[in-house]
Amino acid sequence: MQRLYQKIIEEHFASHDQMILLSGPRQVGKTTIAKNVMKRAKYHKYLNWDNAFDREQILAENNTIASNLPIDAILNVRPNIVLDEIHKYSHWKNFLKGFIDEYKGRLDIIVTESAKLDVYRKGGDSLMGRYFLYRVHPISVAELVKSEILGSAISSPKKIENDLIKSLLEFGGFPEPFLKQEKKFYNRWQNLRQQQMLKEDIRDLAKIQELAQLEVLANIIKYQAGQLLNYTSLAKKVRVSDQTIRRWINVLESFFYCFTIRPWSKNISRSLIKEPKLYLCDWSIIEDAGARLENFVACHFKKAIDFWNDYGFGNYGLFFLRDKDKREVDFLITDNDKPWALIEVKTSANQPISNNLLHFQEQIKAQYCLQLAFDLPYVEYDFREIKSPKVFPMSTFLSQLI
Missing domain, CATH: 3.40.50.300 (P-loop containing nucleotide triphosphate hydrolases)
Structure with missing residues (x-):
């Protein structure tokens, strides 16, 4: 392709x-x-x-x-x-x-x-x-239905078959395993890729000698995708210092194993301002279905924002919202440092619109406020027409990105 x-x-x-x-x-x-x-x-x-x-x-x-x-x-x-x-x-x-x-x-x-x-x-x-x-990011929903960029960051919605999205969730967006869609090949490809990254690239460039412990860290954070980073807890599990964990997370980010997003605090009362959340660059290695889906969306947002910034569409950012009362919303996309899209991710449209989503929208007044439902079928409707908080099909929204 x-x-x-x-x-x-x-x-x-x-x-x-x-x-x-x-x-x-x-x-x-x-x-x-x-x-x-x-x-x-x-x-x-x-x-x-x-x-x-x-x-x-x-x-x-x-x-x-x-x-x-x-x-x-x-x-x-x-x-x-x-x-x-x-x-x-x-x-x-x-x-x-x-x-x-x-x-x-x-x-x-x-x-x-x-x-x-x-x-x-x-x-x-x-x-x-x-x-x-x-x-360059893995293949996304939008890239499966369009191969060129028009004149703006957001395009009109374009229909994608549910089977394609399910395959993307299962095999990930890296071209070879996604295009083959064969489980044995996928398993062998994943094992080889991780070994090359940890035992060749990181060893040679980052000069880290404790590769076995770094591999333990990489495996642990697979089960913490979408969670707050707790450096102290990770340090105890891997048996290194907090500072070493921070340095190793930075190394894993620099080799595109994972990425972090920080909390948004402007106009948020009692906001969390320190701990970031961590996501993997390959959502397919996450076992928990809910965590994988959230990571899938996070990767789509990261890809879109990186491209919009690289291409010159604007100055976009990706954050999450959380306060000291543990109210949280999954994602906030900003445009020129202003709230643009406040997004909560859900597996089912049967789940009512999140009270946390409504609570934070009252405070930051993002231009768009949506709860994306994975099981809602595609609709031919541009999300930019929505002016109040709504439950919206995930496939439609993602098809309008990059």
Whole structure:
């Protein structure tokens, strides 16, 4: 399937000189997207840091990389160069700065990373102004029904079959297991992916020696998705300090194993202001059905917000609401630091609209206030037409995002 990111990158290179940085978890499809864009160019070249021959070219000189391209290609048609997994090179930033400065406007450059480069900076000059970032997320409901972005962050609803959503919930949104939809393959793929992340990527880049304990932490938080992070409790279970747990959670976030969202406190009386909630980047590994569904929605919101911000639609944020009386609402999406959509997630439409949702809406007056029900069938109705708190089909709402 064609990912929505492909057309966006092609449009970018049609009018901009900046390098594209594709950031996202292992196996999310970054390389496939980059290669699909690359192959549309008349002249192109793909280099992977993990390949010894490619690594020699990268370590040689900047002009070596473009050496086998015809001179008229560089002068006239802007060849496409893909640098895959370059973050594993200890001097990646100085290399990219020099390469971009030499070939800006003459090459279309795509760089991929499966760890957040800003976490592992090792000195050197800034890349400010030299690249645009696109964070690549797993396949979502909206991406199954549309492959291009129109003129605004929110699109009109588009019908999706229930079986597709159920498959997405079961197999996750990573392209290979989702497209195969075969349980044995899924299990083998998951085991290999986790081993590569923990025992190769994190070991080599984050320089963590206690990999067995880190693996214990990664397994524990699978059962705490959607819950408040309790660093002290986790420290006791893993037998390390609170500070070590905080550092390891940051590492797991930087390798796209999980992400955290913080509580919103503006205009909330007795609000919780410290502990974040944690979600996994792959909802399919969560066993509890209710926690998996909430995480599924969290990933959709995270994907949409990252894309809206990366694409320039605005300045969006993702939060949750909780006060000291333990009243809580699952999600708040903000637009330019103002409440935009207050969202509660439920499995069934038979559940009455949440009193907590109504309570917090009275305080923050978000533009939209919805309780999303998983079992409500799709309706051809734009949620932007709703002006008061309502129970609404989850499939319809998610189809309008990214």
